[in-house]
Amino acid sequence: MNVISSWSGGKDACLALYRAIQAGHQPQALLTMLEADGLRSRAHALPLAVVQQQAAALGLPLIAPSVTWEGYRPVYVQALKTAQAQGAESLVSGDIDLWAHRDWLEQVGVDTGLQVLFPLWENSHSVLLEEFLAAGFTTHIIAVKQGVLDESWLGRKLDKSAMLELETCGVDVCGEGGEFHTFVTDGPLFSRPLRIVPTGYFSGEYSYTFLDFHLAV
Structure with a gap:
C-alpha cells in the first residue's frame, strides 16, 4: 500500500516506517503537526527547518499543518484526507503499547x-531498540522529562551504552512512558547523515527540557 507516516522525527516513527517499507509498502509522505505559530513540531518541539531537512534526507514530502490543541483532530483528519486524495491508503504509526x-x-x-x-x-x-541500532540507525535524545533524566542526556546518542545506562536507572529504553524523546539523524532510509549542532536547551510543556539545535549544512 501507499503509506503516510505519522512522523515525530524520533526513533519509533522511523522504525515503524522502516518495517512498513521492509514489508513492501511504499512511503508517500511524512505527517508532522506543528504548533499554532508554525515554528516547532507539537510532538518533540523540533524547529520546522530541522524536520524539513530530515524529510529531505529521507526523500519524502513533508505535510506539516499548524494547529492548536483544541483544533488538533479536525486538522489532522483533513491532512490525512488530503494525502488520501493524492493516493495514500494507510497511515503508519510508531506506537508500541x-x-x-x-x-x-x-x-x-x-x-x-x-x-x-x-x-x-x-x-x-x-528488542525494538536493538533492532533499530542493528539496522544502522542513529538517534539522539533531544528532550528529557524533568525529574527523570537530567540535561546531561540532551544531545546524547541513544546507543547500546546509553541503553544499558537507562536500564540501570529504571528508565524505559524506548521512553514509552514519556521519559525522553529522540531525533533520528542517519540510517538506511537516509540519503545522507544529519549532524546536530546544539545551541542550548529550554523548558517546554508538560515538564520537559528540550535541546535547542540546528543541523549543520
Whole structure:
C-alpha cells in the first residue's frame, strides 16, 4: 500500500516506517503537526527547518499543518484526507503499547477510510531498540522529562551504552512512558547523515527540557 507516516522525527516513527517499507509498502509522505505559530513540531518541539531537512534526507514530502490543541483532530483528519486524495491508503504509526493513542488513531482511520498500521505494537522495548541500532540507525535524545533524566542526556546518542545506562536507572529504553524523546539523524532510509549542532536547551510543556539545535549544512 501507499503509506503516510505519522512522523515525530524520533526513533519509533522511523522504525515503524522502516518495517512498513521492509514489508513492501511504499512511503508517500511524512505527517508532522506543528504548533499554532508554525515554528516547532507539537510532538518533540523540533524547529520546522530541522524536520524539513530530515524529510529531505529521507526523500519524502513533508505535510506539516499548524494547529492548536483544541483544533488538533479536525486538522489532522483533513491532512490525512488530503494525502488520501493524492493516493495514500494507510497511515503508519510508531506506537508500541499506548492504547489510548491507538484507539484515537483507529477512530481517525474510520473517519478517513485509511487503514492504520502499527508495526511495533506490543513488541519488547529492548528488542525494538536493538533492532533499530542493528539496522544502522542513529538517534539522539533531544528532550528529557524533568525529574527523570537530567540535561546531561540532551544531545546524547541513544546507543547500546546509553541503553544499558537507562536500564540501570529504571528508565524505559524506548521512553514509552514519556521519559525522553529522540531525533533520528542517519540510517538506511537516509540519503545522507544529519549532524546536530546544539545551541542550548529550554523548558517546554508538560515538564520537559528540550535541546535547542540546528543541523549543520
